[in-house]
Amino acid sequence: MNNRYSWGRKSQKRKASSPAHEANEFQESNESGEQSWEQEEEVEEQADLLEDFPEHEELEITGVEQARWPRLHYKLFFGELKLIVHEDVMIKYRMLKGYSFTKDALRDIMAANKLQAAYASSIHYLSYRSRTRTEVARKLKEKDYDEHVIETTLDRLESEKLIDDSLFAEQWARQRVRTQKKGKVWIRQELRQKGVQPAHIEQALGEIDEDEELVSATALARKKWNGTSGGWLDKKRKTMAYLMRRGYSSDLIRRALAAIEEEKID
Incomplete structure (x- = not known):
């Protein structure tokens, strides 16, 4: 093996098989739907720890199976051992049956998988309604993601305009005045609890007629x-x-x- 990471080196004795692609559709839901998702979004079977994999060996994927939860995840079997990865990561690194990987390669892949899983979980969380950066961070912390993964995910969401605290504060303030008939004192406190920066809060309140x-x-x-x-x-x-x-x-x-x-x- 010439390079350190054998990114999906195909065994000659097996044929590659591609996974079925699911449509990644997010729909608006009520609070009961959101609570249902929170209860169901659990890994049905915990994957083996990467530390359990042998060192200095090429590890061949012997089977691929779609996981029921989390959504868009697949179980990859390496003989009796297995990992669970997001579909996007599996496709990116060509993690298909018959392909082999070193443990070093798998270590880097699983790091990328954490980032993708945190991003996908955030997108699902945002599909119910807009959230602030702090709200998304709290949700990811509840799911035990480390600080690096959380901050990297939040920065990506902000760069893609999927979270925008300034816009959130403006829309929230307008909605609370018009439909909920709440005053600025109430709105200011709500936005503080959601972690919106004071400058964004005052700007939003200043735009209320x-x-x-x-x-x-x-x-x-x-x-x-x-x-x-x-x-x-x-x-x-x-x-x-x-x-x-x-x-x-x-x-x-x-x-x-x-x-x-x-x-x-x-």
Whole structure:
């Protein structure tokens, strides 16, 4: 063998066989679907540790079998030993039945496999909805990927614009104001919990139209006021407390209540 890594050197006694390709389709899902995926995305059988493989030998792949989980993974048999690799890695390194590899080659391949598996897992996680860099990092840590793999994966996702905290903050803030009728105080806290940098948060909040936020606050105030029993001061106190819990600033609450009081006077 002339080079260190025998990248898929074919044995003469066997014919190569190509694996069937699955369509990598990601669809929107509800929270129950996401939870179901979390429960099912487990390796059905743990692969043997690479340390169990013999040194200084060419190890021939004696069988290839598609794994049920994780998706797009295959079990590669080396006699009684086996590894589980992502389909993309298997194709890239021509890991087909009858091909042989050194242990050094397999060590490098499995390092590449960790990166690909982390990337594929992140893509699946992102398929349910947009996430922040911190959210994806947390998910990968839960799956026991090391820091190098996590950071490399996050950098790749950012370079491909699959995660973008600035855009995420902007879209999140707009959605929370328009459909959830939440105030900037609430939104700021949510984005902090999601790990968005302060600069991105303030930029996103700065793009919220103040008049639009006031309209949302006034609509909530009107609904709360009309649904609250008691006298004028009691209604005002309860409505003010309600708007504060929704994350509106004191100034915005004052303006919303002033609009409600004006309506009642008129």
